[in-house]
Amino acid sequence: MIWAFLLIKWSDQFFEVRFELSLFKERLLIYDDKNLPYGMIFSNEGGLDKLLKDLFTKNTNKKKKYATIPTEAAKSDVPEGIMTKCPSCKTIMYTKELNKNLKVCLQCNYHFAMNAKERIISFLDEGSFEEINENMVSENPLNFPNYLEKVEKDRQKTKINEAVVTGCGSVNGNRIALAIMDSTFRMGSMGSVVGEKITRAIEKADELSIPFIIFTASGGARMQEGVLSLMQMAKTSVALKRFSDNGGLIISIMTHPTTGGVSASFASLGDYNFAEPGALIGFAGRRVIEQSIREELPEDFQTAEFLLKHGQLDAILSRLDLVEKITNLLEIHQPGGELEWQGN
């Protein structure tokens, strides 16, 4: 919320300073006379008083504290505001424009994380989504301390009931069943509910004889459900096998991050396996690997580009033309044309 304006003159140029107060910290946004963003200042210590003092005190020290965005917390706070900074090319953009561009950096094509809701809006025909099993929630089969409290906290935070949203919808008129994982909920980890909802979505696709598309985003199996989480890998895989044997089309689109048990089950089982640019995809964690082989790993290790190079992906698809590419793919899987095969 902006609660004060101030016009200042600096080196013959007027700047407008807007004081913003967010829940976590004070923030100063500076605009130039053309109302374009000039910069912003965060204050993590000392509150607004110090921030103002810092701003108006002549400082001889070149490494001024307010001149940089100081902490990780402050960085991640940026998307809440009007501006967003690209973590890859460091460009600062209007959040609105970034969102309009499907959260793809206007400068460098960096794909920001998307939650399930944003994914539905960007991928499906407007109003076509019908959610299924939306009210399925986790139990605590191992009586793991504080597990359900953590799940509940994430429910409130993310406004979804579990780490995957499933349902049916259409892409340019092509009906599909789909599952969209959301990494903001318990890191997208797979427990019983995630496994069950995905399995039911596959079964829905089978029942309606429509393609199944999954957007994966997950840190892997959910620790707190132990071996039950592990078994969800098998459950989803046996369901995919049955669907596949019935001629079902499976498309997997791996988004950042897709690792562990999720990458080692349904994420890798598409008839077509795709990934978003720059997505982290792999089985074992980078640090674990570094420890076990004691050597430096290449910078692009376990990225979508690395996987493509090593033959693990059909293609890397940019979010900007994803709908077009998937529509094409879905249409190729429809019978048609005068040369239709009359075999069988």
Added chain:
Amino acid sequence: MAGELEFERPVVQLRNKIAELKEFTKTADVDLSSEIEKLELRLEKLEKDIYENIKPWDRVQIARHPNRPTTLDYIANLFEGFFECHGDRNFGDDEAIVGGIAKFRGLPVTVIGHQRGKDTKENIRRNFGMPHPEGYRKALRLMKQADKFKRPIICFIDTKGAYPGKAAEERGQSEAIARNLFEMAGLKVPVICIVIGEGGSGGALALGVGNRMYMLENSTYSVISPEGAAAILWKDSSLAKKAAESMKITAPNLKELGIIDDIIPEIKGGAHKDVKGQAEAIETILKKSLKELLELTEEELVADRYNKFRSIGEYSFLKDYISI
């Protein structure tokens, strides 16, 4: 005795003492038979107390015992004419997984299992029983072959996990595991899986999609090692003992959770104390389950496996829920 474990030390000490006294009575001219008898009674009670109340962490230690029988030990004791087949026909031969054909009481079968080494040299050759993608692809090749020739498949699971390495990632560790889960679901022959040591995560499950799943009494099966779980959950890998308990990874735990069909009882103190005896216990259960599964048709076998995994998981439904 070499390789004794912490928790069984009192038993070993008492047993040594009795042996000492017996030796003494032989040489000296004293009659200690009543003392020995008393001590033997106490030993019996102590053994019962200790071996019937093995804590999860102690089971982890038994499962990791360097002398614990491996897949090849059981193959030698259970099957006739084992013929090992190598290679995935694609990249190479991964010795962390062994597989081949054999006969089980006259019945042709395919046997596949993770293979650890028993000493450093062998462990290096077998990569400590941690497979690369080519290992899983070799296993899948042999399963498909079994499917063609209608041979039941028996899998022995014994791995800390799939190998976390650069080469493994390059060659598609994830895909190799996923593909096995997917293809095992469709096998038209009986598949029996037995966890004989550590069942470490996806690397274990990749040989684990069976019609029947059994675990040796002191084996473990988990989504992550206790050390790994402690590091992730509490940022302290020294809390592994606590993790071993809360993660519910032992055979009795998995039986309770309804994931395995049965526990195969172990020799008192662990399978490493008597490989032959342990193999006999496995043979009994193999015979019984094969007999049951050979009654089923191909379609029934596939459906049986589907239903088995389809039903795993616990969840509930909310009345008041957030809608997207």
